[in-house]
Amino acid sequence: MIKAAIFDLDGTLLNRDESVKMFINNQYDRLHKFVGHIPKETFTTRFIELDNRGYVWKDKVYQQLVDEFVISGITREELLQDYIHEFQNNCVPFANLIEMLEELKRRNLKLGIITNGKGQFQMDNIKALGVETYFEAILVSEWEGIKKPDSQIFIRALNQLSVSANESIFVGDHPVNDVQAAKIAGMIGIWKKDVHWSAVEADFIIDDLAEVPLIIDKVSVE
Known part of the structure; x- marks a missing residue:
């Protein structure tokens, strides 16, 4: 019984796969003035790769993105906090x-x-x-x-x-x-x-x- x-x-x-795709697309749009120099598909694809289906915490993911794409005007920590606060609005x-x-x-x-x-x-x-x-x-x-x-x-x-x-x-x-x-x-x-x-x-x-x-x-x- x-x-x-x-x-x-x-x-x-x-x-989670669909939620992550929705989130990172929305984050790119919301923070376009900081990441707009990167093609959207490049940014979103690289985030998903580095995220490794959630097994890598996002502080490391964003540090890598900041370094790779020379993101300025917004810090790794600010990107992380955006993830923490906004992901819940993209849950599928x-x-x-x-x-x-x-x-x-x-x-x-x-x-x-x-x-x-x-x-x-x-x-x-x-x-x-x-x-x-x-x-x-x-x-x-x-x-x-x-x-x-x-x-x-x-x-x-x-x-x-x-x-x-x-x-x-x-x-x-x-x-x-x-x-x-x-x-x-x-x-x-x-x-x-x-x-x-x-x-x-x-x-x-x-x-x-x-x-x-x-x-x-x-x-x-x-």
Whole structure:
């Protein structure tokens, strides 16, 4: 009997790739007087490359951009602060996010999020998606002092929800930090397909968040 569903954020609930594209295009337009000497496509493409799907914090990204493109009139720190304050205005959810959460709530499942990243930044993004109130436990690695794939952050979330690992599913896009780590913690590991990975070992694989309730149905009758 599944009693809880816990989710990763970036690449699972938040379409981070699309959000980043939207943000960096908007940042270029807003700060054109400082970066207009760089072709827009060059600037945005290089940001996405350096960002490395979020695994490089933006202080290093902007330092590299400032150095490479000889950006003047605005500092690396000012560019970083713009990112921190403005990214939340560019958050793109994956399809069927709200509908899926509504269905799980209708079934009285307990819901949680475990995400690596900066505390307030990630919370701002969760609020921007309009989903904060669906979750009874939200764990962000900076605030927790531990991060995925450490099993302790999964156990901490389970404890907050008062459920056991074998009563819970975890949905994420990263094969190691999400799926493998959740399985090690004793949870059912569900991989949300991501074009950057292949041949991922998971208990279930989904293309769309709408499939999550269907998997819960399947597990419940096994």
